[in-house]
Amino acid sequence: MNVLAVLNGELLKLRKRPAVYVCIGILLLLLLAFGYLLSWVVFTYTKQTTGPSGVPPGATYAELKKALYPLRFIQNTLSGGTTLGGVLALIIGVLSQGSEFGWGTIKTAFTQRPRRLEWLAGKLISVALTMLVMSVVLLAVAALTSFILATIDGADRTWPDAVTILKGLLAAWLIYCFWAFFGLTLATLFRQSAMAIGLGLAYALVIEALIFGLLGQFVGDPVRKVQQWFPLANANYLVQSFGQATRFGGDGAAARPYADATHAVTMLLVYCAAFVIVSAIFLQRRDVTS
Amino acid sequence: MVETRGLTKRYGGSILAVDQLNLNVFKGEVYGFLGPNGAGKTTTLRMLLGLIRPTAGAATVAGHAPGEPSGLARIGAIVETPAFYPYLSGWDNLKVIADYCRVPDGRLADALELVELTPRARHKFSTYSMGMKQRLGVAAALIKQPDLLILDEPTNGLDPQGMIDMRKLIVDLGKGERTVLVSSHLLGEVEQMCTRIGVIQKGRLVAEGTIDELRGAMTLTIRAAPAPQAQEILARLLGADAVSLRDGLFALKADPARSAEINRALVTGGVEVSELQAGQRSLEDVFIELTGSEGGL
Numbered sequence: 003m004n005v006l007a008v009l010n011g012e013l014l015k016l017r018k019r020p021a022v023y024v025c026i027g028i029l030l031l032l033l034l035a036f037g038y039l040l041s042w043v044v045f046t047y048t049k050q051t052t053g054p055s056g057v058p059p060g061a062t063y064a065e066l067k068k069a070l071y072p073l074r075f076i077q078n079t080l081s082g083g084t085t086l087g088g089v090l091a092l093i094i095g096v097l098s099q100g101s102e103f104g105w106g107t108i109k110t111a112f113t114q115r116p117r118r119l120e121w122l123a124g125k126l127i128s129v130a131l132t133m134l135v136m137s138v139v140l141l142a143v144a145a146l147t148s149f150i151l152a153t154i155d156g157a158d159r160t161w162p163d164a165v166t167i168l169k170g171l172l173a174a175w176l177i178y179c180f181w182a183f184f185g186l187t188l189a190t191l192f193r194q195s196a197m198a199i200g201l202g203l204a205y206a207l208v209i210e211a212l213i214f215g216l217l218g219q220f221v222g223d224p225v226r227k228v229q230q231w232f233p234l235a236n237a238n239y240l241v242q243s244f245g246q247a248t249r250f251g252g253d254g255a256a257a258r259p260y261a262d263a264t265h266a267v268t269m270l271l272v273y274c275a276a277f278v279i280v281s282a283i284f285l286q287r288r289d290v291t292s
Numbered sequence: 293m294v295e296t297r298g299l300t301k302r303y304g305g306s307i308l309a310v311d312q313l314n315l316n317v318f319k320g321e322v323y324g325f326l327g328p329n330g331a332g333k334t335t336t337l338r339m340l341l342g343l344i345r346p347t348a349g350a351a352t353v354a355g356h357a358p359g360e361p362s363g364l365a366r367i368g369a370i371v372e373t374p375a376f377y378p379y380l381s382g383w384d385n386l387k388v389i390a391d392y393c394r395v396p397d398g399r400l401a402d403a404l405e406l407v408e409l410t411p412r413a414r415h416k417f418s419t420y421s422m423g424m425k426q427r428l429g430v431a432a433a434l435i436k437q438p439d440l441l442i443l444d445e446p447t448n449g450l451d452p453q454g455m456i457d458m459r460k461l462i463v464d465l466g467k468g469e470r471t472v473l474v475s476s477h478l479l480g481e482v483e484q485m486c487t488r489i490g491v492i493q494k495g496r497l498v499a500e501g502t503i504d505e506l507r508g509a510m511t512l513t514i515r516a517a518p519a520p521q522a523q524e525i526l527a528r529l530l531g532a533d534a535v536s537l538r539d540g541l542f543a544l545k546a547d548p549a550r551s552a553e554i555n556r557a558l559v560t561g562g563v564e565v566s567e568l569q570a571g572q573r574s575l576e577d578v579f580i581e582l583t584g585s586e587g588g589l
Contacts, residue, residue, distance in 0.1 A: 003394070004361065011391035018380055106375035110432070113341045113369045114392040115361050121392075290343040 004116040008124025012098075016132050021097050025090040026136050029083065030143050037082040038147045042070055046155075071152040072145065072161050076170035079144040080241045084174065085206070087140065088181040088237065091133055092202045095185025098129050099281075100195030109290050118286050126278060129182050130175075137174035141167070170244060173267075177237045180270045181206070183277040184233075190281045193292065210234040230261045233273050239266035293319045293440050293471040294340060298349035301335050301495075309335040311495035312349070317473050317488075319439075322466035324486030325475040328583055332495040333475040334372060337444050340473075341369055354440050365393065368438035370446060374429025378418035382409055382428050385417055389432050403431040407461070423454035430461065441465060443474045447481060459485050479575050493583040506578050512544040512551060515567035516558055525561045529554065541567075 016022055045063040069078045102108040111121055145161075152159045161167070184205075188198035210232055217225045229235045243263035294317035301310040310332040317323040327333050338344040340351055342359020356363030376385040386400045404410045407427035412420065420428065426446060433441055446462065447455040462485050466472040476482050482489055483503060490500040499506055516522035519537065526535045526542060534545040546554065548570035558565050 007391055007394045011388040014384060014388055014391065015377060015380070018384060020379060101377075105377065106373070107377060108375075109338075109343055109371050110375045110389070111392065112343055112359075113364060113367070113371065114389055115365045115394065115436075116392055117359075117361055289345060290338070 004120040005123045005127070008116050008121050009127050012125050012128035013131065016098065016128055019097075022094055022132065025094050026139060029087050029090050029136070029140060032086055033079065033083050033140060033144060034147060037078060037144065038070055038151065042067070042151050045070075067155070067157075070148055071155075071157050072148045072159050074162075075144045075148040076141070076162055076166055077244045078148070079141055080170060080174060080244055083140055083144075084177050084237055084241050087136070087174070087178055089203060089206050091136065091178040091181035092185040092206060093199060094132060094136075095129055095182030096189045096195050096198040096202060097185075098125060098182075098189075099186045100189035100192075100198050103189070103193040103292050104195060106292050108292065112290055119282055122278075122282055122285050126183065126186070126281075129186060130179050133178040133182050134175050137171055137178055140174065141171055166244070173240050173244070173263075176267065176270050176274075177240065180233060180237065180274055183274050183281075187277040187281045190284050206234070226260050230265065231269065233270065236261070236266040236269040236273075239263065240270065293317050294323075294351070294353050294473060296336075296340070296349065296351040299336065299339060299346050299351055300348040301332075301339060301344060302347040308495055310339070310346075313492070313495070313497050315490055315497060316500070317471060319471050320469055321487045322462065322472040322474065322485055324482035324489040325473060325492065326479070326482050326489050326579070327475075327477060327492035329477055331477075331492045331583075333477075333492055334444055335495075336492070337369075337371060337442055337473075337475060340442060341367070341371065343371065365436060366439045367442060368433030368436055368440070369442040369444075370426075370429040370433055371442075371444045373448070374425050374432070376417045376425070376428065376432075379416060381414050381416055382420065382424075382431075383413040385428065386432055386435060390435055393436050395435055395437075399435045399437070403435045406434065407431045422449045423451065423457075426450060426454070426458060427461075430458075430465075434465075439470060441470065441472045441474075443472065445475055445477070447476070447478070455481070479579055483575050491579065491582050498582045499578070503575060507575060508545075508578070511571060512546050512548055512554065513567070513569045513571055514542040514544065514554070514558075514565060515540060516542065516563050516565045518563065521561065522558055522563045525557055525563060526554070529557050 045067045050063045068074060102111065112118060116124070149159060151157075162170075181202075185198060185202050188202050189195055192198050192201075211234065214225055214229045214232070214235070218229075230239075239261045240263055243266065294315060296313050296315040299310055299313040299315070300308075302308050313332075313336060315336070325333055325336070335344060339346050340353050340358050342357075342364070351358050354363045354366040377388070380388070382404065383400060386403065387397065390397060390400060401410070404413050407430050409424060409427055409431060412424060417425070417428065426449070430443075430446070433443070443462065447458050450458060459481060462472060462474060466485070466487075474482075474485060486503070488500070488502050489506060491498050491506075514522070514526075519540070522542065523535060523537060526544060530544060530546050536543045544554070551568060551570065555565055555568055
C-alpha cells in the first residue's frame, strides 16, 4: 500500500516537472527533424549522388524513402531514437533522484510514512511509467509522421503487424528504462545530479563505444565476444533484431547483430535489476545528512 | 514520547557528534533542545527521525524505533530548512506529502489556513519568502495531525515579525495533548516557548529540567563597598561557595528571607550597602555556566 501511496506522489512530481517535458520534447523534435523531415526533403528535392558522400551503391532515394513510410516506422524510430532517447531517459532518471539530494527533499520524503525501500520502489515504478509514456509518444508521433509523408508521396501506407508494433514499443521501453535506471543509480551513488549526468553521458557517448571501437580495430572478433555483455551493445542488438529500416544489397553478415534479441533483452533486464539492487543498498544503508 | 538511552553518533574515528545522550520528552510538553551551534542538536533530531543511524544506544520515538512507518505516521517534522520541490506550488507540495502519508486531501486546506498560506497556495514554492517556506514546512508537518512535532531551529532565517509569529504558532501547537520538541540556540526563544529544556554541549546532555529548575534557587544580589571587606563578611556568614563577585555585584546563593540579617552584618562590619535585591539567575547565566559559551546567544 505504501508503494502505491509513494507512486501517486512521484507521478504528480514527474507530471508537473518541466524538465520531463523538455526532454521528451527535444527527443520528438530531433526524431522528426533528423529521422523524417530532413531525410524526406533530401530524398524529395535533391539530386541523387553516389560514392563516399552520397547513398550506398545499389541504393536509390526511392528505396531509402521507404524507411520513412508506415511499414518501417518501428525500425526507423528505434534505430534513430534509442541512443538519443537513451541519453534523455538518462537525464530524466538522474533528475528524478539527484534533485531529491540537491533540494534536500529526500529528508522530507524519509520523514513521512513509507520505508526507504518502499519509497524507492514507488519512484522506480513512476520513472518506468514515464519511460512507457515516452516510448508510446515517440512511436505515435513517428507513426503519424510516416503516415503523413506516405500520403503526400502517394506511397504504400501499410502498417506493420500488431505484434511488431508491440515488440517495438516494449523494446523502446526496455532500452529507455535501462538508461533511466542507470541515471537514477548514478544519482543515488553520487547524491547529486551534475556528476551523475556527466558520467552517464560519458558512458553513453564515449566510454563503451571508445573502448570497444579501439579494441575492435586491433583484436577483432574476441572483442565482440566481450562486448556482448555490455549494455550499449545489447541495446543495439535489440534494435537490430527488428531489421534495418532500409534494405539494399541483401542482408549481409555485417548487418546482422552479434547476439539475438533474447540475449539482448535478458542482458538489459539483468542490468536494470542490478541498478535497482545497487540503488536499494545505498539508499537503505546511508545516512541522510543533506 | 521521546526517550533516548546512550544515544551516540560517531563519524569516522575522531568526530563524536553525539555522546551517550539520555533524553526524556514527556507527552504534552513543549521541550526546548538548547545548545550552541555544532553542539549536536540536528544530528540528534536526525537520529530520532531515522535519517541517521546511531553508532550506539537506542531511542524510542512516539512508541516506536526511529524511522518505523507506524512511528513516523505520528510525527511531523522540520529538519533544518524546510525542503520542498521548487517547481511545484505550495498546494502540490503538500499533496505529494499527503500522498506519501495516505492522508485525505481535505486536510491540506486546513493546514494551509492554519499557517495563513491559503492565498499563496497555488503559487510555486520557489517564489515563497523564507517565512512562507517555514510556514509551509509547519503545514506539511501538521497534515498528519501528529502527536509529536519535531522542529529544528524553526525561526532560522526569519525576520523579527516572522520569528514572533512562528513562536506564537509553536506555543499554540503545543497546547493540549500534542508534544513539541523544538531545537534552538536562542535562549530567549526557548524561554518564551518551552515548558522544559535540555541543554546539549559537545554532544552531551549537560542539563535537563524546567526553566525554574535550571535557574535554581532564588538568589540575592548586593552592591557593597569596600568589596574585599564585604566578601570576607559574606563568606564568613554564608560560606565561600555561596558568594561570587561579578561586575561589582555580589551574587549570593541565599534565601531572600535572610536579607535583613545579611544587610545588618555588612553594615555592622563597616561596609556600605547601596543595593540589595532578591532574584534568580537568568537562563543566560545558566547556559553560559553549563556550556561555557556565549556563541549564538
